[in-house]
Amino acid sequence: MLVAEALSSLSRAHREVLTETVMRxxxxxxxADILGIPLETVKTRVYYALRALRIVLEERGVAT
Structure with missing residues (x-):
């Protein structure tokens, strides 16, 4: 539940790449093929999405 709430605070683009790469x-x-975006864009978004998710979780008291 906590992770789902944290994911909802991310941008749509970041949620999409994490959903495809981590959850699926x-x-x-x-x-990249499924989302119809360049491979390098997916790599960049995954990197920044994980950083943002880590920050959100830390703000909620979850140690990473």
């Missing part, structure tokens, strides 16, 4: 266990190549 797809490669960044597969996520």
């Amino acid at each position: 266990d797809r490669s960044v190549n597969e996520a």
